[in-house]
Amino acid sequence: MRQMGVSVALATGRSDYSFAKLLENLTADPAAGLPADHIIFSTGAGIMDFPGRRLLKSFSLRPEDVRFIAQVLDSMTLDYMIHQPVPDTRSFLYCLRNNQENPDFHRRLQLYKPHAAPLSPVTLAASHGATQVLCIVPVESGHGIFHKVAASLEQFSVIKATSPLDGQSIWIEIFAPAVSKSQAVKWLAGEIGVSREQICAVGNDYNDEDLLHWAGQSFVVANSPESILARFPAVASNNEAGVS
CATH class of the missing domain: 3.40.50.1000 (HAD superfamily/HAD-like)
Incomplete structure (x- = not known):
């Protein structure tokens, strides 16, 4: 071409x-x-x-956007990762809220372990924004949870994708509105x-x-x-x- x-x-x-x-x-x-x-x-x-x-x-999410999104996802007891703004997208904070098995989340966490750190109130408050917030949900409930997240965060760009790791789990990606x-x-x-x-x-x-x-x-x-x-x-x- x-x-x-x-x-x-x-x-x-x-x-x-x-x-x-x-x-x-x-x-x-x-x-x-x-x-x-x-x-x-x-x-x-x-x-x-x-x-x-x-x-x-x-494009990046603002610090106040990140804190609001984290609050919403915490209320849904979802597991998520907060990726730093471009060009530092490899680095992220992670939050494990759900007690149910989420092997794809752990697989990705292990894959990028050198660039990951647990989320805490201190690190969340210190956030300078994010490229995206990523939720990883098992396929059995993923499509339904995507619709709930999208409805709760309609002021942002909420996009669904199939996990490139296991080819099944649903990744729910939350970006700035223009993304x-x-x-x-x-x-x-x-x-x-x-x-x-x-x-x-x-x-x-x-x-x-x-x-x-x-x-x-x-x-x-x-x-x-x-x-x-x-x-x-x-x-x-x-x-x-x-x-x-």
Whole structure:
């Protein structure tokens, strides 16, 4: 596509740090061969050029927003993580409220243990804001809890995603109001002079829905959730080069 003059942006739920680690695991030269001009990370909370990785735009929750969100989630006895603002998104505070098993939460906590610290009244009061607040909920109750959280925090951007770790648990991500993949792509398109009608989006999960509805033309890969497959035309799965 890029050989034909098409600009390519990869929009991911991963943080900039997680995306960089993924590239390191894929190839010895992280920038080599990745067909992208821009990376939209943390579901639209940050935008950078590529391969230079110069930060172009970022959004954060304010300190008072973080404290309010924590209060709401505590009232629901949910487990959550508060990620520091860009570019320090790898670092987070975590809160374990639910006595029920939440293996995906513990799996992620173990994965990023060097960058994690327990939440306390002192650390919450000292917060300088956050890229996002992330709740991790077992799949059995995840969809229902997502709707409750979204209704309680309607002044924020509340986005649902499937866990990339176990492929089942529901991640509920809470961002500043302006954050979403569609809003990030809209901003980027304005910067590079591309109209909405010229944009083609390919998605695979719940956190792509706003972008899929917004773009001029949209597709989903064959291994997307059934509720998304029912609304958009499908291409081959991401394991079979559906995007190419």
